Amino acid sequence: MTFITLGVAMYHIRFISTDLAVNIADSLNIILSSCLMISLAHVYEVNREKNEERLLELAGTDKLTGLANRMRLIETFRLYAESAKRNNSALAVVLFDIDFFKNINDKHGHPVGDASLQYVAKFIKDRIRKTDLFARFGGEEFALLVAGANQEHCFNHVNSIRQQLSNLPFVYGELTIPITFSSGISMFGIDGENFDELLSNADQRLYIAKDRGRNCVVAANYQTISEAAQVPLTSS
Incomplete structure (x- = not known):
């Protein structure tokens, strides 16, 4: 409004008329034009900010599952690591790998494989806290950041999700497909200080879980015994 007032005053100083009606009409035109330009500029700015936020969201989101992607996971x-250092609190990195996912794709086709990934993504996401970040890491692998939970709590929670998933097969049309996962857990400050170190340790434990029959969770001091392994160990 300050600029509009200054604009009207400067116009009248430069183009003042003896006709009051003309002066009023000119003033109203200036005011209305200025308000319109300000409104359009405001709408443009709001839309620009929303579009930028949307683009950033899309850039950090996996298209198939709607989960965070690898880039957002690392960021x-x-x-979370800075917060864990500052508050001396726990932080876990958890890797999940769907057991025998290649068999699902080969036997039922990629549409069923994609639907099974979406099923697992939603299943796990519905069973974690809002403060945790669940991401699709690539292919049939997922990753989870668990802040503020010690190793025992994290292990028990992940193992509980594993048990629930193994008891609730994926239903796709007339198909009923048992799905399980193997998982490895690493802890910030114990297994490493950066993401690569923690990821490497979690990945090693994930493969220990696979070697022990799949459908199990492995952490430094905890492990479950495989309950599945109903399919021959012919694929990763």
Whole structure:
């Protein structure tokens, strides 16, 4: 409004008329034009900010599952790690791998494989806290950041999700497909200080879980015994 007032005053100083009606009409035109330009500029700015936020969201989101992608996972880890250092609190990196996912694709086709990934993504996401970040890491692998939970709590929670998933097969049309996962857990400050170190340790434990028959969870001091392994160990 300050600029509009200054604009009207300057116009009248430069183009003042003896006709009051003309002066009023000119003033109203200036005011209305200025308000319109300000409104359009405001709408443009709001839309620009929303579009930028949307693009950033899309850039950090996996298209198939709607989960965070690897890029967002790494960025969020940095924030969580700084908080864990500052508050001397726990932070876990958990890797999940769907057991025998290749068999699902080969036997039922990629549409069923994609639907099974979406099923697992939603299943796990519905069973974690809002403060945790669940991401699709690539292919049939997922990753989870668990902040503020010690190793025992994290292990028990992941193992509980594993048990629930193994008891609730994926239903796709007339198909009923048992799905399980293997998982490895690493802890910030114990297994490493950066994401690569923690990821490497979690990945090693994930493969220990696979070697022990799949459908189990492995952490440094905890492990479950495989309950599945109903399919021959012919695929990763």
